[in-house]
Amino acid sequence: MTENLKSVLEALIFISVEPLTIERIKEVLPEDSEADIDEALRRLIDDYAEGTQAIHITRAAGGYVFSTKPAHDPHVRRLLQIERRKKLSGQALEVLSAIAYNQPVTQPEIAAIRGVDSSHALHTLLENNLIKISGRKEAPGRPLLYRTTDKFLAYFGLNAIEELPSADELKKLLEEGNS
Template identity: 40%
Template sequence: MTSKKVIKSAFESMLYVWGQLLPAGDAAEIFDISKDEAIEYFEELAAEYEQEGRGILIRRVNDSFQFVTRGDNEEFVRRLCTPVKIKKLSQAALEVLAIIAYRQPVTKGEIDSIRGIKCDRVIEGLMKKELIEDLGRSDAVGRPVLYGTTDAFLKNFGFESLKDLPEIENIEGIINVDDDTDDEVEDDSRQITIEMEGEDVRNN
């Protein structure tokens, strides 16, 4: 039987080589252990990195893990990697993303109803950015597509899981859109710049 020390050492190497989020289940299969055991070992590794104040940390996103740089070193990483790649999300995109995050699984019709405006182009854009995904079909009439957020959404916004989302009692209350403004105008004129952590935080 492979020792915990050997497995943790291997997991460390696997994280470095893999680069992307590494599902604990995939790592567990390598050693024929349970996913829960793999998660335990990853969490122990993460704690060790944190306790030692290392420049590289292990981030958990649902049941997957990935190497990331320590936030305190952001300025120095920026200097090395400038120009930093920036992705922009319009106000419309942020609103739709918020609705999906808090209401998922949710249909386009439900999103349109909350915003009071059609969101086809916005949803298409979020799909291309891999922040949302198709979760299947609703049982409602016409069987519309159900949308939900992805692990990429969690990673880019710094959440470990959906449980980390800030509490909002009424999602409709924070959505305030001028019905006379279409999505095309919103996308071009009301942009909010956010830094997508997945673009510059990983430093393998």
């Protein structure tokens, strides 16, 4: 039974271009128990991870998706005619970090952290859907509030924002780095 379920899951993930969430899987397979699905999924992922296949199943933004293994990066890029993947600028990364750790956060608050204006980087991040506007702060001027998106998680290979080290862990990291 689990073997069959495993193969069903494989098909579902294969056909999904965007990460397939566990919620969606349950919707599609109402007759299977949650425990069965979890078990089958885990075994499927292990099979790919340990196997010699060129692809594996990665988690991104809380969903599952087939990806090529890192070893094949050069060849894939040649096929796609991409010399180098575009990277976020240091500025954009800073703003993104400030938002990720303080969300929801306003532009003046981001500026207060960084000490410089961040409007350009904010614009770029918004256009790339790495952040979104989540409302307005009940403060003078009612400034817009920003949050990170699921695409942010997927872009950095995270499943949840909690996977980033906590503020205290960061402090420790910094202290270790300095000593």
